[in-house]
Amino acid sequence: MAEILNDSRNGQLHEVRVNIRKMIDKILTQYSSDFVVCRELIQNADDSHATSFHLQIKCNAPSSSLSKETDFHAQTITELRMINNGKIFSETDWQRVATIAEGNTDPQSVGQFGVGFFSVFAYTNEPMIKSGKEYMKFVWKGDQLLYRHDKLSIQEKINETSIILKMRDKPTLCIE
Template sequence: MAEILNPDKLRSKALQNGQPTSTSINIRRLIDRILTHYSSDFVVFRELIQNADDAGATSFHLEIKCDASSASSAETHFNNCTITEIRAINNGHVFSTADWQRVATIADGNIDPESVGQFGVGFFSVFSYAEEPIIVSGKEYMIFIWQDNKFLQTLRHKLLVEQQTKTTSIILKMRDKYILRIESILDNSRITNEDVPTINLTQLKAYFAKALSFTRNMMTLDIKVNQLLVFQ
């Protein structure tokens, strides 16, 4: 089993020794404009599932990490917790050299007209959650780094042998505060006037239940919150 990857350590190594590549889309304002076209509910998860399906994945695992004070065996205990990280893991083909090159020039998308995702412009939706997304696949990983808060650069780096894997993971360390809500709970104890975006777990599970209809290869989808399996 591959070692659990720490995004902060990955970033540090990439900054020290990573292979840099400037992306075709290099202005933050332009990415923000792209994000306005990908603002529907669960668009990030849709893009990640589609990308996994295009890679021939048969399974997709979503892991949500939040700041719950202790381990729990009931999903209701995570209501109103702050989400700190989201990981999407699939068992599709690991990245080839061409895949890494394509994702570094992400606006070019996939030349395969039958592919519905495959790291085209829609992948930029992940920036709505993470300032510096990380892609881990096979023996390597790539992190997106901002230069001068305007220019986007990718850094590609080899993984240690014990970190290498046969899967592909997208690691999103949350840039803004997001609250996990459980729709079945009516809890007013922590409601404030603060306008904090939420991810509704009940609605997300309903979306995952429908997601197989737009995939060709996917057979299983599951969701974990702090390692607790809440949907399969």
């Protein structure tokens, strides 16, 4: 057996392929509670030493037709934004969020296991992160997950971190 593994004449080496979409779906089964995305992003904000966390819910209702908060009842949710004032992403943070299961060896920091952020794919196909002067947007091309990491325009620069989830399934807001 050892000769086969060490003998380069017995065929080519081939890269193992990974269906990223199916792998993320399998990760999501481990994060199956209703509010896991919010829990994960609140935990990330806490890990980054945030002192505030805001959840913004955008609906499809025209703002001119809304006179009070209860007018949002039964409106379609189009976007969630989770905004915190914690530490702005470093280059290492950007690299880690673009790598599944890399994790962070510092137990006092964000992303200890490297999979929690990917729970956002339960809600969206194209999550975006804005932090400081930069952004990262994820997009699917077939079963391949790609991302764009670039600088924000001068007008878009922020002193916080914002996770933007354009909703895939368009749930309805229920105000009780």
